[in-house]
Amino acid sequence: MATVFASSRHDRKARQAELIALIAKLGREKFAPRAAAYDRDASFPFDNYDDLRAHGLLGLCVPEAYGGLGADFETYCLAAAEMGRWCGATALTFNMHACSGLWTGRLADDLEMTPAQRAELEALRAEHYRRIVQDGAVYAQPFSEGSAAAAGRAPFGTLASKTEGGWSISGRKIFASLSGAADYYGVLCTEDRPDRSMRDTLYIAVPAKAAGLTIVGDWDPLGMRATVSRTLVMKDVFVPDNAQLMPRGLYFQAATKWPHMFLTLSPTYMGIAQAAYDFTLAYLRGEVEGQPPVKRRMYPTKQIAVAEMYIKLQQTRALFERTIAEAKVGPSKDERLRCYAAQFSIMENSNAICALAIRTCGGQSMLKSLPLERLYRDSRCGALMLPWTAELCLDRLGRETLYEPGETDD
Ligand SMILES: Cc1cc2nc3c(=O)[nH]c(=O)nc-3n(C[C@H](O)[C@H](O)[C@H](O)COP(=O)(O)OP(=O)(O)OC[C@H]3O[C@@H](n4cnc5c(N)ncnc54)[C@H](O)[C@@H]3O)c2cc1C
Numbered sequence: 001m002a003t004v005f006a007s008s009r010h011d012r013k014a015r016q017a018e019l020i021a022l023i024a025k026l027g028r029e030k031f032a033p034r035a036a037a038y039d040r041d042a043s044f045p046f047d048n049y050d051d052l053r054a055h056g057l058l059g060l061c062v063p064e065a066y067g068g069l070g071a072d073f074e075t076y077c078l079a080a081a082e083m084g085r086w087c088g089a090t091a092l093t094f095n096m097h098a099c100s101g102l103w104t105g106r107l108a109d110d111l112e113m114t115p116a117q118r119a120e121l122e123a124l125r126a127e128h129y130r131r132i133v134q135d136g137a138v139y140a141q142p143f144s145e146g147s148a149a150a151a152g153r154a155p156f157g158t159l160a161s162k163t164e165g166g167w168s169i170s171g172r173k174i175f176a177s178l179s180g181a182a183d184y185y186g187v188l189c190t191e192d193r194p195d196r197s198m199r200d201t202l203y204i205a206v207p208a209k210a211a212g213l214t215i216v217g218d219w220d221p222l223g224m225r226a227t228v229s230r231t232l233v234m235k236d237v238f239v240p241d242n243a244q245l246m247p248r249g250l251y252f253q254a255a256t257k258w259p260h261m262f263l264t265l266s267p268t269y270m271g272i273a274q275a276a277y278d279f280t281l282a283y284l285r286g287e288v289e290g291q292p293p294v295k296r297r298m299y300p301t302k303q304i305a306v307a308e309m310y311i312k313l314q315q316t317r318a319l320f321e322r323t324i325a326e327a328k329v330g331p332s333k334d335e336r337l338r339c340y341a342a343q344f345s346i347m348e349n350s351n352a353i354c355a356l357a358i359r360t361c362g363g364q365s366m367l368k369s370l371p372l373e374r375l376y377r378d379s380r381c382g383a384l385m386l387p388w389t390a391e392l393c394l395d396r397l398g399r400e401t402l403y404e405p406g407e408t409d410d
Helices: 002-006 012-041 046-054 073-086 088-109 115-135 250-257 259-265 267-284 300-325 333-361 372-380 390-402
Strands: 159-163 166-176 184-191 201-207 213-216 230-240
Touching: 012 046, 012 073, 012 088, 012 372, 046 088, 073 088, 073 259, 073 267, 073 300, 088 115, 088 184, 088 201, 088 250, 088 259, 088 267, 088 372, 166 184, 166 201, 184 230, 201 230, 201 250, 250 259, 259 267, 259 300, 259 333, 267 300, 267 333, 267 372, 300 333, 333 372, 333 390
Parallel strands: 159 184
Antiparallel strands: 159 166, 166 230, 184 201, 213 230
């Protein structure tokens, strides 16, 4: 797969289509049949990751120069949405892994750096990409701490102190998806120095086996159960200098200048919305495998509901596709605001489409033997993802539509 996708004979759209077809095949044949058991047990989808690894997909966003598939932002989002269609938890955890490559690769390339910083970035990412492409390593992204930090409003409380040859890290991360499954945890932390601010954010990969790192707490949530997002505790964890994923100062610049980087949580939920629609059609047509071939499509109320679902799905998809196509460094104000609107719409509409699907298909459709109730539970989690929860998107849109930067009413 890696060779086919990387071939220069194919243009970008054709490469995207190939990639999506591969993920659709894996999803239909492997991920979807396994999803119910992972959800029931709240266990990590290791088998799905073995399949992703076997098809070179762990290197999806690793630049081709480093042996990866070199997917750009838009390609990643389209691929992730397809994955979400078959298993939401696999797509959401894959987002944490894939973005470790995307943010340090394509996105970081767009940022302002001195020649020395650029050389440092090259050296750092070469090692991380080697681990992903050659060793099949999986990276997680535990940022959240239960404070305003993951909301982008305060420095991270996890601190990294400079020591001889590396860093000593202490702190606590909640909702660490892939906990116990990742080989490296890409932790956001603050350099421990006087008057520290968000500019002092460091992005450092802590090996799962590092002394002082423990995973605590249970994991029995409403939805996205197979993400296994337990709590990570780090106490004086030493990592060498080359554990940094980006040179000092670069993460803050990325978060400020490349805001679409936070939209990458939403493709999973675009895929879930599509899955709920797909299921509803099959169910109303009496074509769900293993179910009696009872047709329900002849009732006008069900037809209207499906029409509403289709309209909501197309509205959401149109905004999704437009927004991912205009992602770039330094977007215009309109592009940035549209990005918040897209995140809000995808997260909220995904859940609305799932709710409509259950109401329309009826009582037998929400039994645990069918995927719809899982889609419904998983879809509810989208609006909670920081830094762009549905509330924070509204908050930003409300303020930024009415005020220019620095404007006050005094
Ligand atoms: C299934 C799942 C998987 C996840 N995986 C990861 C992961 O891999 N990595 C990761 O880093 N996180 C992950 N998260 C965490 C997620 O991104 C959020 O950080 C988490 O849901 C926030 O929970 P909370 O109860 O602390 O939220 P909240 O209490 O809602 O928010 C935390 C803080 O953010 C600020 N805040 C929130 N809302 C507002 C508002 N409206 N206005 C102003 N400030 C506000 C406040 O300071 C608040 O105390 C995951 C979450 C879920 C549900």
